[in-house]
Amino acid sequence: MKSRLLVWLSFLAPLVLLGALLVVFYRSSGGLRFEAPAPVEQVAFERVVFLPDEIVAHVRNVGPKEVTLSQVQVGWLNRASWEFTVEPSPTIPRLATARVRIPYPWTEGEPYEIVLFTAAGLPFSHKIEVATATPLFSAQSFWMFSMLGVYVGVIPVFLGILWLPFLRNLGERSYGFLISLTIGLLVFLGVDALHDGFEQAGELPGPFQGVALILVGLSISLLGLFTLTRWLERRRTGLEQQGSSSALLLAYLVAFGIGVHNLGEGLAIGGAYALGEIATGALLIVGFMIHNLTEGVAVVAPIVRSRLGKGEGTVSWLNLLWLGLLAGLPTIFGTSLGAFAPSPVLAVLFLAIGAGAVFQVVIEILSQMKRGGPPGAPALLTPANLAGFLAGLAVMYVTGLFLAV
Amino acid sequence: MSAPRSDRRAILALVLLLAIATLAAWHWGRPSAPVRAAAQSHPMSHHRPPTLGSETFQYAYPQNRLAADQVYNPVPPQPSEKSVHEYELAVQDVEHEVAPGIRVPSWTFNGTVPGPVIRGREGDLMRIKLVNHGSVPHTIHFHGIHPAEMDGVFEMVPPGGSFTYEFVARPFGVFPYHCHSMPASQHIHNGLYGMMIIDPKEGRPPMKELAMVMSAFDLDRDGEADFYAWNGKAFQYADHPIELQKGEPVRMYVVNVFEEMMAPHIHGNMFNLIRSGTALKPTELTDVVSLGIAERGILEFRYDLPGPYMFQCHFSEHMELGLMGWFVVSDRQKLKASASSPPTPTKTPAHFHGAGK
Numbered sequence: 001m002k003s004r005l006l007v008w009l010s011f012l013a014p015l016v017l018l019g020a021l022l023v024v025f026y027r028s029s030g031g032l033r034f035e036a037p038a039p040v041e042q043v044a045f046e047r048v049v050f051l052p053d054e055i056v057a058h059v060r061n062v063g064p065k066e067v068t069l070s071q072v073q074v075g076w077l078n079r080a081s082w083e084f085t086v087e088p089s090p091t092i093p094r095l096a097t098a099r100v101r102i103p104y105p106w107t108e109g110e111p112y113e114i115v116l117f118t119a120a121g122l123p124f125s126h127k128i129e130v131a132t133a134t135p136l137f138s139a140q141s142f143w144m145f146s147m148l149g150v151y152v153g154v155i156p157v158f159l160g161i162l163w164l165p166f167l168r169n170l171g172e173r174s175y176g177f178l179i180s181l182t183i184g185l186l187v188f189l190g191v192d193a194l195h196d197g198f199e200q201a202g203e204l205p206g207p208f209q210g211v212a213l214i215l216v217g218l219s220i221s222l223l224g225l226f227t228l229t230r231w232l233e234r235r236r237t238g239l240e241q242q243g244s245s246s247a248l249l250l251a252y253l254v255a256f257g258i259g260v261h262n263l264g265e266g267l268a269i270g271g272a273y274a275l276g277e278i279a280t281g282a283l284l285i286v287g288f289m290i291h292n293l294t295e296g297v298a299v300v301a302p303i304v305r306s307r308l309g310k311g312e313g314t315v316s317w318l319n320l321l322w323l324g325l326l327a328g329l330p331t332i333f334g335t336s337l338g339a340f341a342p343s344p345v346l347a348v349l350f351l352a353i354g355a356g357a358v359f360q361v362v363i364e365i366l367s368q369m370k371r372g373g374p375p376g377a378p379a380l381l382t383p384a385n386l387a388g389f390l391a392g393l394a395v396m397y398v399t400g401l402f403l404a405v
Numbered sequence: 406m407s408a409p410r411s412d413r414r415a416i417l418a419l420v421l422l423l424a425i426a427t428l429a430a431w432h433w434g435r436p437s438a439p440v441r442a443a444a445q446s447h448p449m450s451h452h453r454p455p456t457l458g459s460e461t462f463q464y465a466y467p468q469n470r471l472a473a474d475q476v477y478n479p480v481p482p483q484p485s486e487k488s489v490h491e492y493e494l495a496v497q498d499v500e501h502e503v504a505p506g507i508r509v510p511s512w513t514f515n516g517t518v519p520g521p522v523i524r525g526r527e528g529d530l531m532r533i534k535l536v537n538h539g540s541v542p543h544t545i546h547f548h549g550i551h552p553a554e555m556d557g558v559f560e561m562v563p564p565g566g567s568f569t570y571e572f573v574a575r576p577f578g579v580f581p582y583h584c585h586s587m588p589a590s591q592h593i594h595n596g597l598y599g600m601m602i603i604d605p606k607e608g609r610p611p612m613k614e615l616a617m618v619m620s621a622f623d624l625d626r627d628g629e630a631d632f633y634a635w636n637g638k639a640f641q642y643a644d645h646p647i648e649l650q651k652g653e654p655v656r657m658y659v660v661n662v663f664e665e666m667m668a669p670h671i672h673g674n675m676f677n678l679i680r681s682g683t684a685l686k687p688t689e690l691t692d693v694v695s696l697g698i699a700e701r702g703i704l705e706f707r708y709d710l711p712g713p714y715m716f717q718c719h720f721s722e723h724m725e726l727g728l729m730g731w732f733v734v735s736d737r738q739k740l741k742a743s744a745s746s747p748p749t750p751t752k753t754p755a756h757f758h759g760a761g762k
Contacts, residue, residue, distance in 0.1 A: 003412055005416065006412050006415055006416050006419075009416060009419045009420075010415075010419065013419050013422065013423065016423055016426060017422065017423070017426050020426035020427060020429060021426075024429060068506075070504070070505065070506030070507045071504050071505065071506060071507055073631075073726070078721065078722035078725065078726075079631075079722065079725070079726060080721075080722070080725030080726065081504070081632075081639065081640070081725060081726055081727060115631075117504070117507055117624070117631070118507075119506055119507060119508065120507075120508070120509070121503065121507045121508070121509040121624040121625075121631075122624065122625065123624060123625050123631060
């Protein structure tokens with residue numbers, strides 16, 4: 001009994017001591033008197049909304065102390081002091097957010113700069129290249145952003161799936177080429193997502209630790225999917241015919257990975273639209289459609305060899321529908337969420353999860369290719385496979401040229 | 406089952422440690438008085454741009470939103486009949502409010518930016534004592550004619566020290582004065598500047614007088630000013646308009662101490678310009694004049710039509726960042742007349758939408 005008590009006490013003691021120390025330190029600085037030579041204040045802009053005759057800046061205090069906003073200037077050619085109100089309060093606690101409402105007769109298509117001055121006189125500014133009315137949440141705008149998701153995510157994936165009959169007629173070597181092409185596509189997608197993630201992580205305010213967030217996202221999807229796959233495989237072993245079910249499982253994994261990636265991509269697209277960072281252009285949508293067409297191919301590549309129809313060891317048509325939805329539908333959530341409730345933190349997280357998922361899928365495909373090949377043969381590194389992999393990268397690169405983001 | 410001795414001792418030690426920690430937290434955890442005071446006194450941050458209350462993004466009808474003691478007094482001291490003009494300028498490090506709600510550490514003469522207006526008469530002795538309560542050496546460099554050793558360039562007055570500048574005032578005119586310690590740009594920018602008026606021997610015709618120093622503040626030191634101001638605080642005479650009477654002659658002394666061109670301009674009127682204030686008679690009738698760095702002039706004018714008139718720097722950016730204010734010209738004759746008759750509700754002109762709320 002007593003030694004159990006001792007164990008608990010020795011567990012609690014450091015925590016209680018730390019707590020006591022924190023209380024002392026927090027409330028009386030523990031005898032330390034650090035006076036910052038200059039006020040350390042950080043205010044980050046999260047979103048700038050253009051309403052009729054009003055600009056609303058959503059800001060977050062990412063400094064170590066609370067800040068008070070005392071003046072606002074709006075820059076056009078030059079800056080001008082402007083009236084403003086802050087909701088809920090001009091004094092913003094650490095890590096809290098506030099909305100700065102500026103009644104301003106802005107005009108469409110003009111560049112603006114918003115400058116906030118703290119009571120200590122530190123300016124924080126944000127530039128908007130092209131002012132455009134921010135879509136407000138309404139049935140109509142929600143429909144618009146959903147359709148944007150359908151165009152850039154869902155339709156291309158299903159179009160890619162439609163290649164299935166053609167792909168099924170490919171020979172052995174062409175099949176290796178196709179699977180390798182898929183790997184190329186996925187690797188490119190993963191690297192691309194990581195790149196976007198790091199780029200956005202760089203814009204996150206310090207306390208959100210963008211790069212660490214990417215590590216978290218990657219770990220969640222890489223390890224999570226690995227565990228999930230193993231668990232599903234163990235459950236299925238012996239119940240069904242190994243071939244088709246594991247191919248289908250792989251297809252679902254691919255679809256899931258691409259789906260998460262598309263969620264992150266949708267968040268980025270919707271958010272960029274909402275922030276007025278990308279001009280609404282048909283070219284961009286076309287670019288995404290071509291780019292994402294390849295995702296459909298990747299989804300069905302694992303099941304090219306499975307029989308379609310009903311019965312043992314086959315892949316039903318319904319599966320194709322689910323695969324397409326799993327891969328494409330998240331784009332819709334992404335664009336809508338990104339447009340109406342943009343969160344750079346979520347975008348980074350989902351881009352990282354998407355990247356991890358895609359890499360995990362690549363690992364799965366590779367291990368399956370290895371199992372499928374003749375024993376002892378270097379099945380992976382055939383000329384056809386190599387060509388396929390490079391072709392996959394090339395396809396993504398070339399279709400990516402259409403995305404002038 | 407009894408625990409080993411060492412275990413019991415360990416438990417005793419831990420319990421003791423926890424007790425001490427709890428006591429310590431209780432004792433030192435109480436917030437000390439200054440911390441509590443600081444947490445409670447949030448700076449008020451009411452923004453008072455000249456557009457506030459207009460509801461149309463345009464300038465609001467002038468409103469008195471600041472008390473007289475919250476603005477720099479624009480009226481210079483009267484000409485003195487003494488033959489020795491003595492002043493004491495004490496350098497003080499204070500937090501100066503450059504714009505409503507924004508206080509920045511500044512170096513000042515007598516606690517204000519700009520420093521006080523120094524006034525003398527041509528041929529009289531100027532005796533100005535500099536007392537340095539600041540943290541770094543300072544000087545005063547006056548423009549005008551004086552001996553080299555009174556130029557405020559060589560004698561650095563250390564913190565705690567003092568120095569008395571003596572020179573015969575000449576010629577008559579308007580002059581800037583400022584600290585000339587190195588780096589001079591920092592000493593001047595931080596607030597160590599002001600205006601000196603030397604009257605001609607025969608004096609000038611009596612008028613209502615105003616002294617206006619034009620300057621700017623670069624808060625983040627990026628080479629671009631963030632606020633511009635008449636007499637050191639952005640928009641102060643927009644929030645506390647300067648009252649003038651119809652027909653009253655006004656003499657406005659203006660000095661530009663900032664390193665940019667400034668263009669003082671009055672609305673609804675013309676002024677007689679005496680460049681540098683070094684002549685008795687004006688040479689030019691205009692409504693805007695360009696003043697380069699340290700250039701100055703005397704602007705003499707008289708409003709014949711009552712109403713609110715803006716006075717600004719004609720550079721839009723300067724105006725929109727604080728270099729503007731209002732003259733509110735009232736008709737005293739009319740006021741006297743209406744005081745005797747039954748009071749009529751004062752109506753806001755229709756074109757001043759949103760005024761009087």
